[in-house]
Amino acid sequence: MMGAHSAAGRRVVGARRRSRYPGSVAESVFESLEPLLPRVKKPVQYVGGERNAGTKPWDAVPVRWALCYPDAYEVGLPNQGLMILYEVLNERDDALAERTYAVWPDLAALMREHGVPQFTVDGHRPVGAFDVLGISFATELGYTNMLSILDLAGIPLHAADRDTSHPIVLAGGHAAFNPEPIADFVDIVALGDGEEVVGEITEVVKAAKAEGLSRRETLERLAGVPGVYVPGLYEVRYGDDGTIAAVTPTSTHAPERVHKRTTSDLDDWPYPKAPLVPMAETVHERMSVEIFRGCTRGCRFCQAGMITRPVRERSPQGVGEMVEQGLQNSGYHEVGLLSLSSADHSGIGTIAKDLADRYEGTGTGLSLPSTRVDAFNVTLAEELTRSGRRSGLTFAPEGGSERLRKVINKMVSEEELIATVSTAYEHGWRQVKLYFMCGLPTETDEDVLQIASMAHEVIRAGRKAAGRGDVRATVSIGAFVPKPHTPFQWAAQTAPDVVDHRLRKLREAINSDRSLGRNIGLRYHDGQPSLIEGLLSRGDRRIGRVIERAWRDGQQFDGWSEHFSFERWVTAAEAALEGVDLHWFTTRERGAEEILPWDHLDSGLDRGWLWDDWQDALNSEEQDDCRWTPCFDCGVCPTMGTEIQMAPPGRVSLPITPVEQRRSTPVRNPALAADRGV
Amino acid sequence: MATRTTKAGEAAHPSAPIVEKLRMRYAKRGRARFSSHRDIARTMEWTLRRAGVPVALSHGFSPHPRLSWIGAAPTGAASDAEYVEIGVTEHLDPLVVAREVDAVLPEGLSVIEVVPASPGALADRIDASHWEIETPGVPDELLAPALAAFHAADEVIVERLTKNGPKPLDVRTAVAELRLTLTRPDEPEAPEREDRARAATCGRLTAVVRHTTPAARPDDVCGALRAVAGLEFPEPVRATRRAQGRLDERGELIDPFATDRAAPTA
Numbered sequence: 011m012m013g014a015h016s017a018a019g020r021r022v023v024g025a026r027r028r029s030r031y032p033g034s035v036a037e038s039v040f041e042s043l044e045p046l047l048p049r050v051k052k053p054v055q056y057v058g059g060e061r062n063a064g065t066k067p068w069d070a071v072p073v074r075w076a077l078c079y080p081d082a083y084e085v086g087l088p089n090q091g092l093m094i095l096y097e098v099l100n101e102r103d104d105a106l107a108e109r110t111y112a113v114w115p116d117l118a119a120l121m122r123e124h125g126v127p128q129f130t131v132d133g134h135r136p137v138g139a140f141d142v143l144g145i146s147f148a149t150e151l152g153y154t155n156m157l158s159i160l161d162l163a164g165i166p167l168h169a170a171d172r173d174t175s176h177p178i179v180l181a182g183g184h185a186a187f188n189p190e191p192i193a194d195f196v197d198i199v200a201l202g203d204g205e206e207v208v209g210e211i212t213e214v215v216k217a218a219k220a221e222g223l224s225r226r227e228t229l230e231r232l233a234g235v236p237g238v239y240v241p242g243l244y245e246v247r248y249g250d251d252g253t254i255a256a257v258t259p260t261s262t263h264a265p266e267r268v269h270k271r272t273t274s275d276l277d278d279w280p281y282p283k284a285p286l287v288p289m290a291e292t293v294h295e296r297m298s299v300e301i302f303r304g305c306t307r308g309c310r311f312c313q314a315g316m317i318t319r320p321v322r323e324r325s326p327q328g329v330g331e332m333v334e335q336g337l338q339n340s341g342y343h344e345v346g347l348l349s350l351s352s353a354d355h356s357g358i359g360t361i362a363k364d365l366a367d368r369y370e371g372t373g374t375g376l377s378l379p380s381t382r383v384d385a386f387n388v389t390l391a392e393e394l395t396r397s398g399r400r401s402g403l404t405f406a407p408e409g410g411s412e413r414l415r416k417v418i419n420k421m422v423s424e425e426e427l428i429a430t431v432s433t434a435y436e437h438g439w440r441q442v443k444l445y446f447m448c449g450l451p452t453e454t455d456e457d458v459l460q461i462a463s464m465a466h467e468v469i470r471a472g473r474k475a476a477g478r479g480d481v482r483a484t485v486s487i488g489a490f491v492p493k494p495h496t497p498f499q500w501a502a503q504t505a506p507d508v509v510d511h512r513l514r515k516l517r518e519a520i521n522s523d524r525s526l527g528r529n530i531g532l533r534y535h536d537g538q539p540s541l542i543e544g545l546l547s548r549g550d551r552r553i554g555r556v557i558e559r560a561w562r563d564g565q566q567f568d569g570w571s572e573h574f575s576f577e578r579w580v581t582a583a584e585a586a587l588e589g590v591d592l593h594w595f596t597t598r599e600r601g602a603e604e605i606l607p608w609d610h611l612d613s614g615l616d617r618g619w620l621w622d623d624w625q626d627a628l629n630s631e632e633q634d635d636c637r638w639t640p641c642f643d644c645g646v647c648p649t650m651g652t653e654i655q656m657a658p659p660g661r662v663s664l665p666i667t668p669v670e671q672r673r674s675t676p677v678r679n680p681a682l683a684a685d686r687g688v
Numbered sequence: 689m690a691t692r693t694t695k696a697g698e699a700a701h702p703s704a705p706i707v708e709k710l711r712m713r714y715a716k717r718g719r720a721r722f723s724s725h726r727d728i729a730r731t732m733e734w735t736l737r738r739a740g741v742p743v744a745l746s747h748g749f750s751p752h753p754r755l756s757w758i759g760a761a762p763t764g765a766a767s768d769a770e771y772v773e774i775g776v777t778e779h780l781d782p783l784v785v786a787r788e789v790d791a792v793l794p795e796g797l798s799v800i801e802v803v804p805a806s807p808g809a810l811a812d813r814i815d816a817s818h819w820e821i822e823t824p825g826v827p828d829e830l831l832a833p834a835l836a837a838f839h840a841a842d843e844v845i846v847e848r849l850t851k852n853g854p855k856p857l858d859v860r861t862a863v864a865e866l867r868l869t870l871t872r873p874d875e876p877e878a879p880e881r882e883d884r885a886r887a888a889t890c891g892r893l894t895a896v897v898r899h900t901t902p903a904a905r906p907d908d909v910c911g912a913l914r915a916v917a918g919l920e921f922p923e924p925v926r927a928t929r930r931a932q933g934r935l936d937e938r939g940e941l942i943d944p945f946a947t948d949r950a951a952p953t954a
Contacts, residue, residue: 040719045824047722048764048924054727057719059795061734287734289720289727289794341738341792373703373737373745373753673777674703674753679740681788682780 031072036139039129046120054290055083056117058131061287062339065133066106072216075099075107075208076130076140076177080152080159081569083111083131087286088294090348091146091183094281095204105212108132108140112155112567113162121162128163137163141215143177144208145196147185150546151539151568153192157561160195167558169197169242174225178215178232187270187317188494188608191546191553193241197229201237201611202270202317203303205279210235230263237271239611240264246551246607252590254550254605269612270317272652276303277328284339296344296377297336301329301361305350306644306654308633309408310419310623311447313493314350317613319646321637323657326357326364330662333365337374337676344375353380353387354637356656362393364662370396371672381406381445383422388433402484403434406445409453410461416630417452424464431468431483432475441482442468448512449490449504449537451627458512461485462519466526484531485520487513489540493547495613497623499606502599503544506537538576542568544596545583550607553595555586614652616645703745706754706775709805710782711948712789715768716761717928720796725760731794732772739788744775758814758932762905767929768800769817771944773810806951813944816898818931820869821906823891825922828868831891834917835866846911848902855902859912862904864939865896898935 047053068074077096079086086092092109099107108130113121121127128137137143137159145156157167160179166172169179181189182200189199200207214235218228233240243264249255259266273279285297302323305315324332333345345365352358358378365376376394380387383405391403407422409415415422431442446461465485472481489509492498513534521527545553560582567573583592600606602621609617619642623633636642637654647653667678716723723731733753736743745751754775761767782802790799823831838844844860869892897904906927913919933941 045923052724053722053764054724057722059719061738061792061794287731287794289723289731291726291730295730338738341734341736343734343737373751673740673742674745675737675740675742677738677740679788681784682740682742 031069036068036074036133036135038134039126039136040134042124042126043121043129043134046117046124046126049120050117051114052084052290055111056113056131057289058134059289060087060131061341062284063109063132063286064100065108066100068106068133068135071102071104071106072219073105073142073212074140075105075142075144075212076110076135076137077107078110078137078143078145078156078159079112080145080147080155081112082114082567083288083290084292085569086111087288087290087292088298089146089148090282090298090300091148091204093286094279095144095146095208096286097281097283098205098279099208099212102209102212104216108135110137110159112152112159115566118158118162128159138165138177140177141219142180142211144180144182144200147181147183149569150185150191150543152185153546153557154561154566154568156192156195157558158566168194170194172197172225174228178228180211184314184317185547187313187611187613188547188549189239189241189611190246190551190607191549191557193551194554194558196241198232199239199241200271201239201268201613203273204271205273205281207235207237207271211238230261233261233263233265236269239268241551244610252594254607257605257607257610267610267612269650270614272322272614272650273303274322274652274655276300276322276324276655280328280332280335283332283335285336285342287340287342294346295342296346296375297333297340297342298346298348299329299332299336300324300349301347301352301355301358302349302657305354306636307351307354308419308623308635310417310497310627311408311450311490311493312350313496316496316615318350319614319644320652320654321354322655323355323357325657326361326660326662328657329361330364330368330664334664334676337369341675341677343373344377345369347376347378351381352378353382353384353390356637357659358390360659360661362390366393366396368662368664368666369676371669372676373674374676379404381408383407383427383430385430385433388430388437391434391439392437402441402443403439404443404445405430407464408445408447409450409457410446410459410464411457413630414450414453414457416632417627418447418450419627419633421632424467427464428467428471432471435472435476435481440476440480441484442472443484443486444468446485446487447490448487448516448534449509449540451492451498451501453504453512455512455515458516459519461487462516462522465520465530466523469526469529480529482529482531484533487516487532487534489535489537491540491544491547494606494608495615495620497620497627499548499620500600500602500604500624503541503596504537505597506541509537509540535571539568539571539574541592541596542574542576542579545579545592548607549595552587552590556582559586612649614644614646614650616643616649619644703747703751704742704777706744706777708776708779710774710776710780710785710802711805711810711945712772712774712786712802713800713945714770714772714793715766715798715800716770716796717766717768717798718796720794721761721764721766723796724763725757728760728770728797729755729757731797735789735793735797736774738792739785741774741780741785741789742777744777756810758811759899759903761929762907764924765906765927765929769929769932771810771814771932773805801945803945803948804951806948808947810944813934813942813947814899814932816864816896816933816935816941817929818941819893819895819897819906819909820928820930821893821895821909822926823893823910823921824924824926825889826891826919827889828870828891830919831868831893831913834913834919835868835893837916838863838866838913841916844912844916846908846915848908850902857900857902857904857908859904859908862898862900863895863909863912864898864935865894866909867894868892869894896935896939896941
């Protein structure tokens, strides 16, 4: 494809429009796909045509991106990261971007039978014809799907087997902060925020095509882009004990360490401007506005909070403009104000009030995912739901006992929790959801059983506050998975049977008091999938063989319980690993000196600080938030040249419709308004 | 409900009342034919909001737009004649509503006509559908004897999977008319899709089907031909609903909007 960009390739064929950037054939495969669609489930997910989606002419740009979310369309379509990059790239004159998602097995089988390749839903072009295939990994559970996608696209699974005719396979997203398990399958990795780096990658690919560079030369040049890691330019050696002895660059173009990218000033990046509105049902049927990025609460289990520092807030005015523009462009009736802890935005009180005032009476719901456990959170929720739905409120104490909450640095006392849920029940909520984790470092059975007494107390207090007996609480529990670039990166993961045992005991404890237990719902998943997630999270390059083996044995869609097979993974790990095993990668505690597979990838966090924070955790010592207390030297700002960006105080100031003239939609269409008068 | 006080969990500002109902005929074609009824309902709600149409909302805990749907074409079938009734909170020019909504509908969905609702339920004016069914791989010559067998039968039972398991469905009774289409109507199908070799082996049926419960779908009609004549369809058939309405004595469908169009405007 890249080699075709020569004088000879620029000839005009027949009456066809002259191509500025001819490339490989990228005709739509929809003709061959369409007859297969009546035979599969939910065919609408494969046809594209979402509101605000669009295609650019193939030969009008030099660089073509296929953006992939490696899970089902219903999960991938609402993904904010992909939506942002889709717009950012399509706004460029020198690039186009189309989207592709994992194909369910029913269609995949028919595609193989009829020779239909992995396609984009925008232009239904073969993924193999693009210059870059950018895959966003929100979790490690998309790794097997990546192999299915590469295979269906006709792209060699191993980066080493690819040539200039194949796309550059790029991994991004949070899971990419340890891409070592997929190092054999991807060509490049982008660390951190993507808004700027995709442009720089575009520039390099454009130049590489124009100059006719070889694949190796192209990859070496890409290694020079800040934030871009080229796994193929590094060699990993192992010691006799199975740990990593050294990770060394094999090319002068590859830096010793690769540093993550950080997008500063979110107001300069008001994306997505026009949210994609699909016809198919998806998991988030609303538009989202990211009100800030990063989090310094310092919850020690939380990889997202650690790798996205520092906090960068969007201004209230910027939030307001994005909400308004998004509603006008989409017609959605729900707006989510997203971040890792939305109640923490310094201007959230004003933002909530101004948006609630602005959209009251227009059938628009506002929501704010927040895990904070305090009365302010309830006040905010009340403000946002004053004219609409008031379903459940969610709080996340995460740890069952006070001791454990100190270990994980989730500072909330039981009294605070009870006071908070009482306020919620008093103000009309009938249901609260409580999120916890099981399998945390130092956890005992007793810590987990305290979740039961806490839930009982919540119901007692709730009945009193609400003055009625029918209040409900749902306790939702996830198994803890230690993640790279967190203080718990050294921790032993708890074995699935221990987690399952504790959760069984918890269920008994909750139901030991029938009068309270009947108002408490308990939701949890068994611990086995989490162990595999742990393997993929903290694995090194040797895990690539396990992933490939599991996939060849039929494993994919790991995030879906009906497709997940623990046995298949165990078998694959036994077959593909030598000297080390599944438990070595998961339930083994690491020492201070051990080289971790991701140590050469820099999230900005100082390794010494992380270790100290890990030791503090073991001593149940808490760590404050640097937004409100002095800097505690986690290392991110000085290493990355970034700083905390709090929004200046301000309001959402936009033209406002008087309440009596409001209608059930925030969109004022002059064509229809002209008709009103009477 | 003479007095209403705002209770916890209820909207403080209930939606304005319905002042008028509009009836919309819309089409789903092309790629949009793969959408289900739920997909279209959701899309239409967002589209009406985006177009600025003041749709009335229901009261209560979880307000939803006041839309009434008339039996939707199945997933995979195209249609030029789908219907929805929309409760709005202001008097609106139906022509403007049609234009503005059509402008923001996703590709494949389009507004055919909007009329103000005259008295009488829309559902009472619709009891049959006119379908056109393309049968790739089964030319007219093969369809013709199967049609003869179908017409000769008193009943043709096919099994239809419903929520409560398989149900026998008598397609012969449901079908008011079934014949070869023969003359090809000019239609806005993409010309590049007109694969000549394929067209030669693709038959075309016209069917007028009464709305029984469960409704006999184009697939069931083909299933009936399989049942009476052993006809096999190697590829999925492509069906398009051309019209809905009430079947008159002559076997013609009466346009359900005829009464609305004739009524004096409010």
